[in-house]
Amino acid sequence: MTWRFLRQIFCVSAVCSGCVSTGAFGIESLGVESVSDVVLDTTQQHSASSQRPNIVFILADDLGYTDIAPYGGEVNTPSLSALAERGVRFTNYHTAANCAPARAMLLTGVDSHLAGVPNIPEMLAPQQRVHANYQGVLGDDVVTVATLLEDAGYHTYMAGKWHLGMAPDKRPSRRGFQRTVAMMDSGADNWEQRPYIALYDQANWFADGERFTLPEDFYSSRFLVDKMINFIDSNLQDGKPFFAYLPFMAVHSPVQAPQEYIDHYMGLYDSGWDVLRQQRMVRAAALGIVQADTPMVRMTTTDEWDALSEEQRRYQAKRMAVYAGMIEAMDFHIGRLIEFLKQRGQYDNTIFIFTSDNGSEASGPADPRAFPKRLIPENLGYNLDYDTLGLKGSFSTIGPGFASASASPLAYYKFYAGEGGMRVPLIISGKPVARQQQLTRAFAWATDITPTILSLTGVSQPAARYAGRPVQAITGRDLTPLLSGAAERIYGPDDAVGYELTDHGVLFQGDYKLVVNQPPVGDGQWRLFDIVADPGETIDLAAPQALRFQRMLSRYEQYRRDNNVVQVPAGYSQIKQVWSNILLQYRDATLVFLLTILWLLPFYVASRMESRMKSTLTP
Amino acid sequence: MNTVLKLLVLLPAILFLVTGMRWLVAPAEIAPNFGLTLSDSIGLSSQIGNMTGFFLTLGSCMLIALISERRSWYYPPMMLLAITALGRILAWLLHNATLAVSQITVEVVVALVLLLASRRLPQER
Numbered sequence: 001m002t003w004r005f006l007r008q009i010f011c012v013s014a015v016c017s018g019c020v021s022t023g024a025f026g027i028e029s030l031g032v033e034s035v036s037d038v039v040l041d042t043t044q045q046h047s048a049s050s051q052r053p054n055i056v057f058i059l060a061d062d063l064g065y066t067d068i069a070p071y072g073g074e075v076n077t078p079s080l081s082a083l084a085e086r087g088v089r090f091t092n093y094h095t096a097a098n099c100a101p102a103r104a105m106l107l108t109g110v111d112s113h114l115a116g117v118p119n120i121p122e123m124l125a126p127q128q129r130v131h132a133n134y135q136g137v138l139g140d141d142v143v144t145v146a147t148l149l150e151d152a153g154y155h156t157y158m159a160g161k162w163h164l165g166m167a168p169d170k171r172p173s174r175r176g177f178q179r180t181v182a183m184m185d186s187g188a189d190n191w192e193q194r195p196y197i198a199l200y201d202q203a204n205w206f207a208d209g210e211r212f213t214l215p216e217d218f219y220s221s222r223f224l225v226d227k228m229i230n231f232i233d234s235n236l237q238d239g240k241p242f243f244a245y246l247p248f249m250a251v252h253s254p255v256q257a258p259q260e261y262i263d264h265y266m267g268l269y270d271s272g273w274d275v276l277r278q279q280r281m282v283r284a285a286a287l288g289i290v291q292a293d294t295p296m297v298r299m300t301t302t303d304e305w306d307a308l309s310e311e312q313r314r315y316q317a318k319r320m321a322v323y324a325g326m327i328e329a330m331d332f333h334i335g336r337l338i339e340f341l342k343q344r345g346q347y348d349n350t351i352f353i354f355t356s357d358n359g360s361e362a363s364g365p366a367d368p369r370a371f372p373k374r375l376i377p378e379n380l381g382y383n384l385d386y387d388t389l390g391l392k393g394s395f396s397t398i399g400p401g402f403a404s405a406s407a408s409p410l411a412y413y414k415f416y417a418g419e420g421g422m423r424v425p426l427i428i429s430g431k432p433v434a435r436q437q438q439l440t441r442a443f444a445w446a447t448d449i450t451p452t453i454l455s456l457t458g459v460s461q462p463a464a465r466y467a468g469r470p471v472q473a474i475t476g477r478d479l480t481p482l483l484s485g486a487a488e489r490i491y492g493p494d495d496a497v498g499y500e501l502t503d504h505g506v507l508f509q510g511d512y513k514l515v516v517n518q519p520p521v522g523d524g525q526w527r528l529f530d531i532v533a534d535p536g537e538t539i540d541l542a543a544p545q546a547l548r549f550q551r552m553l554s555r556y557e558q559y560r561r562d563n564n565v566v567q568v569p570a571g572y573s574q575i576k577q578v579w580s581n582i583l584l585q586y587r588d589a590t591l592v593f594l595l596t597i598l599w600l601l602p603f604y605v606a607s608r609m610e611s612r613m614k615s616t617l618t619p
Numbered sequence: 620m621n622t623v624l625k626l627l628v629l630l631p632a633i634l635f636l637v638t639g640m641r642w643l644v645a646p647a648e649i650a651p652n653f654g655l656t657l658s659d660s661i662g663l664s665s666q667i668g669n670m671t672g673f674f675l676t677l678g679s680c681m682l683i684a685l686i687s688e689r690r691s692w693y694y695p696p697m698m699l700l701a702i703t704a705l706g707r708i709l710a711w712l713l714h715n716a717t718l719a720v721s722q723i724t725v726e727v728v729v730a731l732v733l734l735l736a737s738r739r740l741p742q743e744r
Contacts (some may be wrong), residue, residue, distance in 0.1 A: 025695055097622060132643075150721075350722050400739070588641075588644050588645040588648065591644045592637060592640045592641050592644050592645070595640045595643070596633070596636050596640050596645065599640070599675070599679075600633070600636070600682075601683045603679075606686050607685075607686045610686050610687070
């Protein structure tokens with residue numbers, strides 16, 4: 001109660017003083033990186049070196065680039081704003097375009113294809129699954145940061161979505177986490193233990209490696225933070241540092257939030273997605289996240305807001321209000337964790353890393369109540385009613401219009417290789433981080449998180465063999481020089497970073513990005529953008545810079561070869577493959593049923609003949 | 620033979636047939652139910668072949684016994700189940716295996732039901 005009251009005061013004062021908008025980031029709002037502001041407190045540095053820092057790694061799910069206040073979002077996220085004030089915000093951080101590959105890279109520092117997770121298993125084609133690195137689960141030849149930290153004497157905890165394999169040897173409890181409560185699927189309901197898509201026959205929750213039944217009184221963000229607090233509290237007395245991995249289910253579909261959070265945003269989105277996208281770009285520019293008047297493309301999947309009926313606009317606005325409420329609820333529970341660490345005297349020795357697994361999710365239908373789209377959630381027992389949207393038993397998403405606003409000013413969204421799918425917030429924060437209230441425009445990549453954590457904790461990267469077996473080398477880079485101000489960029493102008501997802505392809509090199517987005521939203525054409533000057537990917541430089549374009553194409557092909565990328569089969573589409581895999585899941589049961597019937601048929605015929613013969617012989 | 624006893628034979632017979640089919644169609648799904656990890660090459664061939672053969676033979680003999688009402692058709696499934704249960708006990712005693720109480724119970728109970736059903740049929744010459 002007291003915490004809630006204090007928090008509300010903080011929110012009000014933060015908004016009034018403008019610290020979540022522009023005030024506290026005055027220098028950065030001009031786009032100037034003030035390396036000279038680095039504070040070198042020798043006492044503090046000595047203390048930090050003698051006491052290894054705790055790491056709290058918070059991962060949001062499907063959070064768009066400008067969804068939170070420190071990146072220009074209108075959503076009230078005071079906890080994340082406070083973290084941003086105590087650390088460094090990355091404006092040019094990139095991750096995979098979908099869930100599990102991002103998680104594999106974040107936790108291992110190895111490219112998703114080499115880590116065994118080039119795509120989520122739900123989207124892998126059978127032709128791809130014949131390859132050992134295309135199983136969609138974390139390979140045995142990669143070491144997680146949790147394992148490395150555990151072996152270095154850290155306590156390691158995880159509470160949240162795993163999605164890197166459910167087999168016993170793939171569970172987080174076998175991949176370096178000492179205490180776990182883990183959602184094993186791509187997502188699940190946030191209010192109760194039920195699957196959110198027909199692909200799963202149940203919501204697969206595990207705790208410490210065993211199946212787990214959720215409590216009756218459950219809301220995902222609250223529950224996960226409660227668990228994490230319990231885990232941390234249970235071992236604090238032994239003085240060992242901890243690594244706490246907190247991958248929220250927020251804001252993955254089904255988008256659900258407590259009513260009191262939804263209420264904060266009712267009416268706020270009545271002007272529609274185009275207005276919101278513009279507002280966010282302006283705020284992001286004011287914060288120095290992007291340059292002023294960053295040009296934007298309008299996605300072809302974005303409907304005309306004015307063409308919607310009043311009732312449709314009302315419903316769409318509430319979808320976004322639920323989404324914003326879910327973000328604020330997550331932020332509130334992050335705040336509870338921070339408060340707990342303060343009370344236990346751990347806050348000053350804790351480094352927080354906050355990011356998202358990928359950009360905002362646009363897969364929800366533009367009109368979820370239209371036939372036949374509504375049948376999908378309804379067949380799972382969900383309702384789509386306006387009044388209860390976001391509450392228990394309700395299924396909600398934001399759809400492509402608001403997903404594009406959520407990624408403002410970027411193009412595309414989750415599952416695509418446009419910036420909206422891959423560029424997300426990254427905040428590294430805490431007293432042990434020397435620089436505070438800083439922005440960096442340096443390029444950073446998902447595989448950089450593990451080597452950065454290892455560097456911050458003084459733990460060595462694994463050699464060619466670890467625990468007696470050969471392992472993949474970490475390819476990510478240590479970002480700590482950016483945190484200390486010792487460097488302005490980690491990747492040089494010629495360093496290339498490749499990425500592939502179902503033939504969407506990317507090569508980052510210097511300020512440039514070579515990219516192809518495949519249908520249905522993309523057109524399969526390779527393009528070249530300067531993503532520092534043009535993060536909205538509006539000006540194709542393929543023709544004016546033909547030589548660079550060709551060089552980067554060749555380099556991308558090398559990336560494919562080096563990382564064992566397997567082409568998708570002809571006619572592949574992500575959504576078709578998911579449906580195909582759902583049907584495939586029931587194929588075995590159907591086949592067993594049919595074969596059993598076939599096997600029983602002669603017995604049935606014999607039985608009928610036998611009884612007929614008996615009746616004939618009976619006088 | 621009364622209807623209840625026939626059902627007590629019919630239901631496990633169908634269950635055994637389904638188990639055999641599952642070994643044939645989706646061995647990876649059913650193997651963990653037997654505490655098995657799927658092998659590869661010849662090992663996988665033996666696992667699928669032997670398990671399918673065992674369960675389809677078991678279920679089929681029980682169905683033939685029901686239809687033909689001949690006592691002799693009950694003997695093969697009784698032997699299969701009893702020897703399997705015995706093998707499990709010996710595995711526990713001699714080879715340090717876990718004593719699979721629930722599996723042994725099912726095998727012994729079904730074997731006893733089959734014995735009871737066979738006793739209700741006239742002696743064959």
